[in-house]
Amino acid sequence: DAGITQSPRHKVTETGTPVTLRCHQTENHRYMYWYRQDPGHGLRLIHYSYGVKDTDKGEVSDGYSVSRSKTEDFLLTLESATSSQTSVYFCAISEYEAGGHEQYFGPGTRLTVT
């Protein structure tokens, strides 16, 4: 497996509480991504980063924010968790975007918002 870890791996939280998920890579790849995986929707891009302090929104960014202060860490924050954010969250990294380069995925974080 590419050197990608996610923490925590499982979390149960209450509606209205803030939650931060962490993605850590040891590959020194430039691009990092956060996806959510939901039945019937596949994987949808939440936010991505193309360098330290350089981030942008994906398809389903409402209710989420991200930060990347170091190459190796990409944080996803739910400012006030809602039940619709119950999902499995995947981080991915990529060395390049062009030319069909592969994305490498982390193990996922299962988040339940009660």
Add this chain to the structure above:
Amino acid sequence: AQRVTQPEKLLSVFKGAPVELKCNYSYSGSPELFWYVQYSRQRLQLLLRHISRESIKGFTADLNKGETSFHLKKPFAQEEDSAMYYCALKGNTGKLIFGQGTTLQVKP
């Protein structure tokens, strides 16, 4: 609009039977297409990409621009092929757009 459609949520076949996982896309321009796979308790990983024209684990996928399809095929399914399969399109922003996923179940 850029979109990937995998019409089958679940595909169930017997071991040794042929497999075809369907993928249709909507994209104006030359598409870049991929198949990713997630085996039980493993990470999502790249299976193959159309530009490589490769065969991985016996799977192939041919890009058909006329039918806007990129179906994944294997002539003889094995039990270890059971997994979730995602078709993905690299959109014009450079980001991957995933289909809904198809669970392949290969029965003994």
